[in-house]
Amino acid sequence: MVFHLAKNELLKSMNSKKQLYLFSIIFVLFILFTVLANLNLLEKTSSYNEVYDSRENNIANFSHANRTRGYLSALIKKPRLINSYFTGFSIQALTTDIFNKSEKQIFKSIDFSFLFAIVFSLLALILSHDTITSEKQNGALKHVTSYNVSRPKYLLGIFLGGFLYLFVFFSISYFFSIFISVVFFQALINEQDFYVFLLIYGISVIYLGIVFLMGMSISTFCKTNKSSIIISCFAWIFLVIIIPNTAPQIAERAIKLPPAAKLYSEAYKIKETDRDRLINEQLTRLRKKMQIPDFNAENFINERKNFLLNKNNQARYYEFRKQAEDLVYKINNKQKAKVIKLEDAFMNKLKKQENLTASISSLSLYFNFLNSLYELSNVGLKTGYYEIEKHDRHAKKIGVYMKEKEFSALGENLLYDHNMPIDLSDYPRLKNYESSISFRLEAIKLNLFIMFVYIVVFSLICFIKFKNYDVR
């Protein structure tokens, strides 16, 4: 019975020219998005190669300890097809390193998440808004219910028939898009990305199913197609636009943060002004203790040379430099730790604010889906923080590496200066910064649970309302 109804519904949809035109337009849109994503990937890859080569060239030819340190730890991510499909949060948006200088666009850029979350959800609503109301309007429902037909089975049949059409169309478009990317644009997909594409496919199908169910449940409440579509669209506006947009603002009012500029100026004072003062004070003390003269800045090189002509001075000076380097390193780290503490307090509050934003937004189906897409594609907030942690650990490694390099340079040449060329070509490179699939699934488990709740709620609404529907 269920399959018979589903088949009827499917045939009805397939015979509808209106729906065929609609699907054709969206299929063209799908291909257009695929082409754009791939062109974007090609552009990003060439830009990545350019930036990477230029950095390596600079490190090889112009590196010295003084200014190259930050340059070594800066993260340059290799572009991937999955991130051209779903852009999400970039790592740059989450950190404040030297590459965090992106320009905002007046029209926010759109990617496949827009196509899935907005265009396909609207399509699912258009397909489902009249599943029950049209039967009510043309009187078919009266006929059907006069027979001995189980109402839940009838609903299930209508859902399967209507949704199957959308499902088949979505599946064809999705896999055809990946096929174009791999065959025509020769985009590389590794094993992990392949599984991610499959997972995203599964979650997108669930999302479309929920939107279809939402349209159906609204349809059981309404008498006419028109009222059904208007209510469906307003529900869509509420879930897609209003809730996610107001969530950050409400969270910002609930958990207030001090202005970012205040944090910046305080951090600057600790990291620069206080640090320089401390270093000066302690170096003067050390110089006095070890009887090293304070060379005149204007004639520093000559005065130091003359001082080191005496062999007794050389050993003392070497010891002084070692202790001074160590002192500066320690003060730097101490001041950095203070800044980190300050930033951590701010970041913890910010994280709380963002968590509240996520909690409010998770009322909206759209956000749960979008967040799942982003986390799975490794461009979500949780996966972003994971990368930042990894990056921070790497930056510390670079710090240790630089210290070792400077000490060995000092051992070789007593006149070594931080501005002298230094070979840094064997610096530790950050190779694997990606989170595993299990980490990503862990990150979206709440979103998946809420989506499951949505399925249960809409199904219950549909069944209860339709079961109690009075045909008269």
Added chain:
Amino acid sequence: MLKTLILKEIRSNLVTGKILLISLILLILISLSLYLMYESYKLQVENYNIIKPKAKDTYIVKPPNPLSIFGFGMEEYISRKYKDDFEGVGIPDAVTVQKSLNRFNHILPELDLLNIVKIVLSLMAIFLAFDLISHDRETGSLKILNSYSFKISKFLHTKIFVNLACLLIPFALITIIGILFLIFYTNLSFDLNDYIRICFFLILSLLYISLFFLVAFLISILFRNSSLCLILGLLFWASSVFIIPNFAVIGSRYISGDYYADKYSLANWENFIKYRFLEEQEQLKNQNTKNELIIRNKYVSKWHNASSRQFNAYIKKQQKLLTFINIFTRLSPVGFYVLPSTIILGTSPFDDLHIKVKYANYLNQNVFPNKKKQISEFEYFDKKDLVNIFSSFALNFICMLILIVGLLFLIYNRFRKNRY
């Protein structure tokens, strides 16, 4: 007859609760938007008070623009610190951007009046108009009406203007009340120039909503089936609001050979490392202390020249990009509304570029090659800006009027032919 028609339309709108529903949604959205955007502006002012420059500073910090409450546009990147360092002139620094740091703002558009009109009001206009004629046709009331002697123009006038008024009047009233509330109950102070800009923005908003309404009305005349009209209306809305503007931006980027701020900033950073390195090598070799300053100036000037070349290339490409975006987005009604509105409100990408160029000139006059003792004050606006604002409004106002008249002509023409 006209009176009867008007009363019938008003009654039908009141009975179906359309006006009530629209007014309620608008009230929630607009009041929420004005409140939240005002709070965001307050945060910007707080940030500004901390980072504003002192007397002899060569960096500038543009004060927050109160008009950004209505259309945020590029405000985040305009009202901030502009400085000249190794990363180049006027590239935004994450910590000096005066907006909230909540990263969810990166993926969602701001809930300002501009976005509400652009997305929600245009959708409402489609909902209001998609079945105004097709429904009458489906129910047969149009046939009955045709059997009476009446003027087509009167019938269409009533249909169009009464329904449009149901949308425009609540919008205009709620917005004006909201603005008055902002003026009287907050610390915001607008001058005459600001009031004129707000009026221009509201006029463009009303025309933009009318355009969507008329397109949906035309679809309703062209097709007999209401659900088909709705699908076509939604398709028009989605393509006009999301797809065409975004594709226009992507297309423009490809044509103009995009040159991001990231690349420009990176190139400057590399130049800086290179010239500092070369300078330090020469300083180490140099035995004569008198030459130190000469060497320094030599490399600073080399770095400055390389940096200026990068800057000019960047500005040129950005201008080209913006010109293309301005042209291509006009394939959709959004092109006549969003960019012009941000120009009027002073939050457009042109403003960002304009300040960058002005600041570079300011630096050339006051800081390079040698810093002047008396640094002149940086001026953000001049009279030319006002002329630009007015010409942008006038041009788009006329374009939208022409489109509206064209649509009305099509509506009358098609209805005369398809009335049965």
